[in-house]
Amino acid sequence: MRLPRPTKPHLLCAAYVVLHALVHFSAGWFEVEPGIAISIWYPPGGLALALLVLLGPRYAGVVFAANFTTAWASDSAHELWSAIFFPGLLTVTYTTAAWLVRRLLGPRLLPGGPRGTVVFCLTIAGAPLAAALIGTAVATAMSGRPEPVVLPAFFRSVLAWWIGDASGLLTVVPAAMVHAGAWLDGTRPARSTSLLPAILRGAVLLGTLALVLAIPVLREQRAFYLCFLPLVWICVHHGLRGATLATLAVMLVGLVGMRIAGTTEGLAYIFLLFTVAVAGVGLGLGTVVSRRDEAEARLAASNAELDRLRRLEFDEKIAAQLAEEKARLEVLRYQLNPHFLYNALNSVY
Numbered sequence: 001m002r003l004p005r006p007t008k009p010h011l012l013c014a015a016y017v018v019l020h021a022l023v024h025f026s027a028g029w030f031e032v033e034p035g036i037a038i039s040i041w042y043p044p045g046g047l048a049l050a051l052l053v054l055l056g057p058r059y060a061g062v063v064f065a066a067n068f069t070t071a072w073a074s075d076s077a078h079e080l081w082s083a084i085f086f087p088g089l090l091t092v093t094y095t096t097a098a099w100l101v102r103r104l105l106g107p108r109l110l111p112g113g114p115r116g117t118v119v120f121c122l123t124i125a126g127a128p129l130a131a132a133l134i135g136t137a138v139a140t141a142m143s144g145r146p147e148p149v150v151l152p153a154f155f156r157s158v159l160a161w162w163i164g165d166a167s168g169l170l171t172v173v174p175a176a177m178v179h180a181g182a183w184l185d186g187t188r189p190a191r192s193t194s195l196l197p198a199i200l201r202g203a204v205l206l207g208t209l210a211l212v213l214a215i216p217v218l219r220e221q222r223a224f225y226l227c228f229l230p231l232v233w234i235c236v237h238h239g240l241r242g243a244t245l246a247t248l249a250v251m252l253v254g255l256v257g258m259r260i261a262g263t264t265e266g267l268a269y270i271f272l273l274f275t276v277a278v279a280g281v282g283l284g285l286g287t288v289v290s291r292r293d294e295a296e297a298r299l300a301a302s303n304a305e306l307d308r309l310r311r312l313e314f315d316e317k318i319a320a321q322l323a324e325e326k327a328r329l330e331v332l333r334y335q336l337n338p339h340f341l342y343n344a345l346n347s348v349y
Helices: 008-025 044-055 057-074 080-104 113-142 151-185 195-214 216-220 223-261 265-335 338-348
Strands: none
Touching: 008 044, 008 057, 008 151, 044 057, 044 080, 044 113, 044 151, 057 080, 080 113, 113 151, 151 223, 151 265, 195 216, 195 223, 216 223, 223 265
16 A cells, blocks of 8 residues: 655654754753853744744644653653643744734745734744743742742843744744745745855855854954855845845854853853844845845746737738738639639630
8 A cells, every 4th residue: 555645744844843853952052151041042933933834823733742742851850731831832822923924924924025024023023022921920930939039030031031932933934934935835036046156155154153253352352243244245146045044054153153162141142133133134135135036037027928929919910911912812813713714705705
């Protein structure tokens, strides 16, 4: 008995489960420095939101199953309520956000135009904030500590949670929308470039970031702005596709570099602001370039269709002239027909 061929949604769900497990269990290594109670990048939320926006809220069960499995496997205390509540909270939050996004924008969550940009920013910032507030409040209430809740400590926990999830959404969701969305639709980019120049531009960007993190003088001067030149270079040549990958790569390489260099919490916040700036510039410029490429592609298609119609109209005129000439020749041939000549002579006679 032959097994049914997996569909694209099934393959995308399988990829989500694998990536979710990888990034969840490696989240501890991606902390900026061991002992700092802050994670500036936690991408499972971005993976979940991207999956639900692309495929729809009916795939919320896949998201909950992946979150529950990883939460239960990574919880040494094996508290059932936390293994159910927090995955359920994340699933409900991102499912609701995905439902609203699909109603407002369709199965894509990308900046572009006033409405799309506002929805994108509100979703990226609002969904993890709601989850952080509710999750931190429930965790504080269930901790069983007799001392009263200190608001600064509470909001610091909310901020740490929100930073990790929001940065994950900001870097993962656009890349998933552009690349996984195009794969689902079977569409190709308006501009296709060779692989070698793309690799060269990416190497220049990541090499610049590595130099800033490796050289103490540049690191102390917070010279992350040097990365904007290769970022603009990538956006101009590759549009939104290149910008999303560049933003994701900057976050990954930056976190690895800071972990190796052993940086401080202050530099972690500065790097987070730099990543937000990279995402803003990259997504904004990439969107403009991609829209220009799409407009040029539509214009080229319109010009080709216009040329085709002109050729068709010219062919129709030529066909009409040929038909007219053929009819005239038929009349002449009929006039020269012997039977016609004989009939004419008989009439004269």
